[in-house]
Amino acid sequence: MDFQLSEQHEMLRKAIREFAEKEIAPLVEKMEETGEFPLEIRQKMGAVGLCGLVTSPEYGGNGMGFLARAIGIEEVSRVCAGLGIALQVHHMCCWPLETWGTEEQKKKYLPRLASGETFGVCSITEPSGGSDPMGMQTEARLEGDYWIVNGRKCFATNSHVSDIMIIVAKTGTDPKGRPAFSAFIVEPDFEGFSLGREEKKMGFKGASSGELVFNDCKVPKENLLGKEGEGLKIALATVNRVGRPGMASIGVGICYASLEEASKFAKERVLGGKPIANLQAIQFMLADMFALAEAARILNYRANWMMDQGMNCDTEMTLAKYVATENAFQCARLACEIHGGYSCISEYAVQRFLRDAWVAIPSGGTSQIAKIVLGRHVTKNF
Numbered sequence: 001m002d003f004q005l006s007e008q009h010e011m012l013r014k015a016i017r018e019f020a021e022k023e024i025a026p027l028v029e030k031m032e033e034t035g036e037f038p039l040e041i042r043q044k045m046g047a048v049g050l051c052g053l054v055t056s057p058e059y060g061g062n063g064m065g066f067l068a069r070a071i072g073i074e075e076v077s078r079v080c081a082g083l084g085i086a087l088q089v090h091h092m093c094c095w096p097l098e099t100w101g102t103e104e105q106k107k108k109y110l111p112r113l114a115s116g117e118t119f120g121v122c123s124i125t126e127p128s129g130g131s132d133p134m135g136m137q138t139e140a141r142l143e144g145d146y147w148i149v150n151g152r153k154c155f156a157t158n159s160h161v162s163d164i165m166i167i168v169a170k171t172g173t174d175p176k177g178r179p180a181f182s183a184f185i186v187e188p189d190f191e192g193f194s195l196g197r198e199e200k201k202m203g204f205k206g207a208s209s210g211e212l213v214f215n216d217c218k219v220p221k222e223n224l225l226g227k228e229g230e231g232l233k234i235a236l237a238t239v240n241r242v243g244r245p246g247m248a249s250i251g252v253g254i255c256y257a258s259l260e261e262a263s264k265f266a267k268e269r270v271l272g273g274k275p276i277a278n279l280q281a282i283q284f285m286l287a288d289m290f291a292l293a294e295a296a297r298i299l300n301y302r303a304n305w306m307m308d309q310g311m312n313c314d315t316e317m318t319l320a321k322y323v324a325t326e327n328a329f330q331c332a333r334l335a336c337e338i339h340g341g342y343s344c345i346s347e348y349a350v351q352r353f354l355r356d357a358w359v360a361i362p363s364g365g366t367s368q369i370a371k372i373v374l375g376r377h378v379t380k381n382f
């Protein structure tokens, strides 16, 4: 067992940390005020390799893989979790495209995604309930050279800042009479497509999250992703192997951001002539935060390392996501406690960490759904 990150991974962390502090940190205040995604950041993130981490070099990426992705998203989220989720869902568009796409689809779409020319969308959730993908109502039927899509998606990250979207729709029934789903690649200028409302969220403020509306939307036949009927498989694999570790990486980023801010504040804040960092009560909170952050990071790196080795890691991905997002919330809360009343003032970043950590918990699947998966694993294996 080797817990040492490679030199390449350490160099990536250093480069992305510098990038995030120089290019992303100055944007955060405006994102918090306006809730707007800064479009210019896409190509800058592409230029430092963040957009093409899980895309092969032949399609314009750097193919550094999932552990590198975990480090990259963690470092972005340490500075701005809103851009962390924008990037993580972007990869949820790149990965299924490379895994199930035809050669034409990969050549057409992946280089634009890897360069950051546009960010990608992967939209499964509908108002009928994100925890129950079988309940999806959006339908597609084949008519001549087009799939005609009708329905509405919600909570689509990058909805209003993307030119390439993967969506899943019902396309009939399987041989056992259950609903069958297929995946499609959609572009915003397809006839019958429109954007619905863009949500105003309590956290992840800079990330665009909104509705995709399909009203007899004409999707060319060649934009079916994978085979007809493979949509649910593609959706679940993408959520499990890309979505959950992406959210876990955001959680880890928030944990360390909270820890750093809390430690800095505790050393600067003087009460009774001494920094509060000297108080055992404060040290205990910092120790708890450290334990929460390290546990989340180790679980997340293990799951992503397993993914890079081609191992089955669905359970480890779910565990990492559950622990890291819940730990992020606990860390942010403790950071707020250490800040006392200052945690309620918007110029102190810890209040943003708390809001972002809360929003991270349902994103990519709620903790209850994670516990159902993990509970099944326990009763089967222990």
Ligand SMILES: Cc1cc2nc3c(=O)[nH]c(=O)nc-3n(C[C@H](O)[C@H](O)[C@H](O)COP(=O)(O)OP(=O)(O)OC[C@H]3O[C@@H](n4cnc5c(N)ncnc54)[C@H](O)[C@@H]3O)c2cc1C
Pocket (backbone or CB within 6 Å): 089, 122, 123, 124, 125, 126, 127, 128, 129, 130, 131, 132, 154, 155, 156, 157, 158, 201, 204, 209, 359, 362, 363, 364, 365, 366, 367, 368, 369, 372
């Ligand atoms: C910021 C953000 C970004 C997102 N980005 C995307 C995206 O890019 N693409 C996308 O497709 N989706 C996205 N989502 C949607 C997200 O995946 C869903 O919000 C999530 O799956 C939960 O679905 P829901 O909100 O409909 O809640 P529901 O499914 O309605 O759940 C409500 C409550 O019921 C509980 N519950 C539901 N079923 C069960 C059960 N069987 N057993 C026990 N408890 C249960 C849940 O845990 C929860 O507490 C995003 C969400 C957020 C908040």
